[in-house]
Amino acid sequence: MRANGVGPDGLRVRSGTAWIACRGMAICLLLLGTVHPGCAEPARRHVLVLFENNRLLPGNVLGDRGITSALAEVDRSTEISTEFLDYPRFSGAAYVATVTRFLKEKYAARPPGVIIVAGDKALDFALNTRAGLFPHVPVVHVGVARSFLASRPPLPDDVVGVPFDRDFAATIGQALDWHPQARHLVLVTGASEQDRNWEEDLRRAAGRFEGRVGVEMLAGRTTAQVLKRVGELGTDAVVVTPGFFRDGAGSIFTPAEAVRLIAQASRAPVYGPFVTFIGTGAVGGWMTSFEAMGREGGSIANRLLAGQAPSALRLPQVMPVALHVDWRQIERWGIDPAAVPADAIIQFRSPGFWQTYSRETMAVALAFLLQSLLLTALLLERNRRRSAQSSVDRYRFELAHASRLAVAGELTGSIAHEINQPLAAILSNAAAAEMMLESGAARPGDLKDILADIRRDDLRASEVIRRLRALLAKHEVERQPFDLNEILSDVIALLGAEARRRRIALSARAAAETITVVGDRIQLQQVLINLIMNAMDALADTPEEQRNVALSLEGSATGATIRVRDRGHGITAEHLAKLFESFFTTKRKGIGLGLSIARTLVEAHGGTIAAESVPGEGAVFTIWLPRVAPGGSVWVGAT
Ligand code: ADP
Numbered sequence: 001m002r003a004n005g006v007g008p009d010g011l012r013v014r015s016g017t018a019w020i021a022c023r024g025m026a027i028c029l030l031l032l033g034t035v036h037p038g039c040a041e042p043a044r045r046h047v048l049v050l051f052e053n054n055r056l057l058p059g060n061v062l063g064d065r066g067i068t069s070a071l072a073e074v075d076r077s078t079e080i081s082t083e084f085l086d087y088p089r090f091s092g093a094a095y096v097a098t099v100t101r102f103l104k105e106k107y108a109a110r111p112p113g114v115i116i117v118a119g120d121k122a123l124d125f126a127l128n129t130r131a132g133l134f135p136h137v138p139v140v141h142v143g144v145a146r147s148f149l150a151s152r153p154p155l156p157d158d159v160v161g162v163p164f165d166r167d168f169a170a171t172i173g174q175a176l177d178w179h180p181q182a183r184h185l186v187l188v189t190g191a192s193e194q195d196r197n198w199e200e201d202l203r204r205a206a207g208r209f210e211g212r213v214g215v216e217m218l219a220g221r222t223t224a225q226v227l228k229r230v231g232e233l234g235t236d237a238v239v240v241t242p243g244f245f246r247d248g249a250g251s252i253f254t255p256a257e258a259v260r261l262i263a264q265a266s267r268a269p270v271y272g273p274f275v276t277f278i279g280t281g282a283v284g285g286w287m288t289s290f291e292a293m294g295r296e297g298g299s300i301a302n303r304l305l306a307g308q309a310p311s312a313l314r315l316p317q318v319m320p321v322a323l324h325v326d327w328r329q330i331e332r333w334g335i336d337p338a339a340v341p342a343d344a345i346i347q348f349r350s351p352g353f354w355q356t357y358s359r360e361t362m363a364v365a366l367a368f369l370l371q372s373l374l375l376t377a378l379l380l381e382r383n384r385r386r387s388a389q390s391s392v393d394r395y396r397f398e399l400a401h402a403s404r405l406a407v408a409g410e411l412t413g414s415i416a417h418e419i420n421q422p423l424a425a426i427l428s429n430a431a432a433a434e435m436m437l438e439s440g441a442a443r444p445g446d447l448k449d450i451l452a453d454i455r456r457d458d459l460r461a462s463e464v465i466r467r468l469r470a471l472l473a474k475h476e477v478e479r480q481p482f483d484l485n486e487i488l489s490d491v492i493a494l495l496g497a498e499a500r501r502r503r504i505a506l507s508a509r510a511a512a513e514t515i516t517v518v519g520d521r522i523q524l525q526q527v528l529i530n531l532i533m534n535a536m537d538a539l540a541d542t543p544e545e546q547r548n549v550a551l552s553l554e555g556s557a558t559g560a561t562i563r564v565r566d567r568g569h570g571i572t573a574e575h576l577a578k579l580f581e582s583f584f585t586t587k588r589k590g591i592g593l594g595l596s597i598a599r600t601l602v603e604a605h606g607g608t609i610a611a612e613s614v615p616g617e618g619a620v621f622t623i624w625l626p627r628v629a630p631g632g633s634v635w636v637g638a639t
Pocket of ligand 1: 530534535538566568569570571575579584585586587589590591592593594595596618619
C-alpha cells in the first residue's frame, strides 16, 4: 500500500518507487539546470482522457460522466484532463502529428498517471503515438468494440479495458420479433471510415436473418436520399441503423442526430444499438450503456493508479448489454407490452393512472371503504333494531294476552255467576213448561212465552261466552275502524257481574255520536278493563253507597276522550309519578303491569293516557285517541 505525502517542493505526491526514481532524476536535472519532461512533476492522480470524437457527442457526455464519477469515488481531487481528437472531422497523418506534438508539449510538465482512450480510433491513436508521447503510462480503453480488437494484433500488456459488443444482430432480432409481419430489413449507415466499419458489422449481422427478410443496405447515401427512401417504406419493413457520422454528401452528423432525422422521416419503425438514440424517435435496441463503459474504464484507472500492474487485473471479457426502449415508440408501433422483457430498461413511460393518482385513489378508496363499512353497520343496526322491535311487539302482544288471561282469572267468579243466572232461568222455565204439559193445562200462549224466555236466556249466556272468548282468544293484532261506543257497552257487559258482586255501581255514558277509531277493538277493551278493575280495587274500603265507577266518552274534532272516574282512595302525588312504570304496584297481590300495558296499547293506537287524583277523593284516568275524520284517512299505527 502506498501512502500519500508532501514532497520537498510542497506538492502532494505519491511515495513509492516511482517517486524515488523521479526524485533522484529531478535532483540530477536540477544540478544540470534542465527539466526532463517525464519527471517534471512527481506522479500523482492525474488521468488524461482522450475521446475519439467531439466534445458534444452524447455518447461522450455519458461516457465522461461514468469515468468522472468512478474516479471521484476513490479520490475527489483526482485531476482529470480531457482531450477530443475530433475524428472524423479532422483526420490524416499530418493531423495526428500535430495533435501528438500538442499533447506532448501540453502535458510535458504534468504527465498523466493513466490514459483513458474512448473509442476505437482513440485507441488506435494511443497505440500509434504513445512511444513518443507517454511511453510508460498505462492505457485503459473504453467504448472499443470487440470486433475492432479482434481485427488487430494483440494489445500490449499495459493497454487494458473491457470491450463491448456492437450487437447489431441482437437489435435486428429484437426488431423482427416485435414486428413479425416485417419482410423487409433496411439498414442505414454513412460514408465515414467509422460508418464503413459499421456497415461491415451490419452486413454480417443481417446475414443471419437473410432467409426471413429481404435486406436493403442504404450506405454512403446523401441524407436526402436516405430520408426519401425510409419515407417510402411500409409496415412490412423495419429500419436498423447505428446512425452515421458523415453522409454521402460529406455532411457531418452525430449518429443520434442522423437517427433522429431517419426516425422522423421513416414510415417503418427504426431501431439502433446506442443508448443515445432513446428519445430520438427510435424504438430501442440491445446496447451497452456509455455511462457503464465510462464507469468500468474509471474503475480500472483507479486500480492502476493505486499501483496494480495492468497484467494483474482480472477483467470481464465484454461489457454487458441490455435492451433499452422508448415506451412511446412501443405504444406508437402497437408492440405488445407483454412482449417487452421485464428487465428491459424503459424510458418515457408515462406513469399510469395508478402511479399518477395513487394518493388520491387511495384516499377515495379509503373513503369509499369507510362509507361502505358505515353503511353496512347502519344496515345491520337497522336490521337489529327491526328484529328487536318485532321481538318487542311480539312480547308486548304476548304480555297483553297474558294480562287478559289474568283478568279473566279474576273474573271467574262473576262470569260463572253471569252464566249461571240464565242457565238457572232456562232450567226453571223448562221445568215450568214441563209441569204445564203434565197437568194438561198448558196453554199455547204460555208455552210460547216460556220458550221465548228460554231463548233470551240462552242468548244472554252465549253472549257472555262470546265476549269472554273474544277477550281471551290469542288473535293477531287488527287495525279495523269501529265505533268506540261499542267498546263501552262491551266492557260493561263483561264487568257488570263483577261490579255487582263487589256492590259497585258501574255506569257508562256513551257519546251522542258515532266515534270511529281505527285499531284493535280487543286491545282497547283490555285497556278499559284494566282501568275499571283498578278503580273497583280502589273502592274496596269505600262505603257501599259511594262505590261507583263512571265511564264516559266524548268526541272532539280530532279525537275521542274516554274517562274512567272512581271515588276510591285516590293516588298520592308520589305514586302518581310512577303509576305507568312496569311492576309498580301498591297491591298485596298486584303485579304492576296493568297500567304499563294500558299505556303501551293506547300509544300504539296513537293516543295518550294520563291519571289525576285527589288522594282520598278518587282518581280519574283519561284516554285520548285520534278519531277518523268522516271520509278522511285511516290512522295506522304499530302495536
Ligand atoms: P296492579 O293492579 O297489579 O297493582 P297496575 O299497573 O294496574 O298494577 O296499577 C298500579 C298501581 O296503580 C296500583 O297498585 C295502584 O296503586 C295504583 N292505581 C291504579 N289505578 C288506581 C285507582 N283508580 N285508584 C288508586 N290507585 C290506583
